[in-house]
Amino acid sequence: MAPVQIEMVDPLIRAFHDATLPSRDERRENLSNILTQCANFAECGTTKPRSELKVCSKCKLAKYCSQTCQKSHWRSGHKVQCTPPGDGSRESLPLKLAERVLAVPVLVDKLLHCSILTLDLLNDPSNSERAVVKLNCTVLGADVQAHMQRVFAGLPRDEGAEVCLSIAQIKRAPMEEADEKTRAAVADMRARLGEQITADRPMVTFWFVSEEDDRFESADDDEKPESESQKAKRLDQWFSSSMLLPAGAIAYMATKPSELVRSAVMGNQLVPISESYLRESINNTIRLDTKNKLRLRAYPTVARK
């Protein structure tokens, strides 16, 4: 008997999603303009557009304002964190992909709207000075159908199969929870934006953390203490980005807006815009991008024993 195929995605939904995505050139341009801290920021305090920093030729992840910074950072711990190029292991992928979210305006918009709810800026815009939006990032099998077929057939997860970025959790975290480098980067951005920051347009900070890292931390609690190299590795498992809310965004969220959602199963529904709705909406946009226009999908390299 032929397997039953269920078309999960309404063609109209797919067309709508495709229409909201940036072109390849727009995406690249956005990516190169993202204000990024030198990986050696604790020492040099440099923030520049991403394209003006030099990338570590080995890991293609750490970015530096100068050779001096690269050498200094290598000695102070990057040599243990630096993983070879390629798509990367399942563990290192979430943050590599998460950075690219910042190049996609439709996703950044959703994050900004979400920050208003997560930080409760409707009640107190100054919460944005005391707390960050912590995003736990992970990767999931991109082809759900293939994955389910394996599960039903009793096969293990295909470690080399294509994965896509997924935001597992969005929550408010006090500024003190962020490490020193993140807090310094936030202060730097705050000084840079200066008077552009107002009660209507506060600066919000997104703190992207790898979900694998959180698990690693809790598992380590009452067992043997972390080694220096483990600690260095763990501290590298995040990055942050601060930005101004668009004018009118808070006033818009104060109206308790809803969005019309078209579902192949349920038909049209008016859904209130909540934190979980926005998170799912981001994950859906990524999942629907089957042609990988957003570069939020990748093939993990499988570790050989």
Ligand SMILES: [Zn+2]
């Ligand atoms: Zn490196």
Ligand SMILES: [Zn+2]
């Ligand atoms: Zn530097």
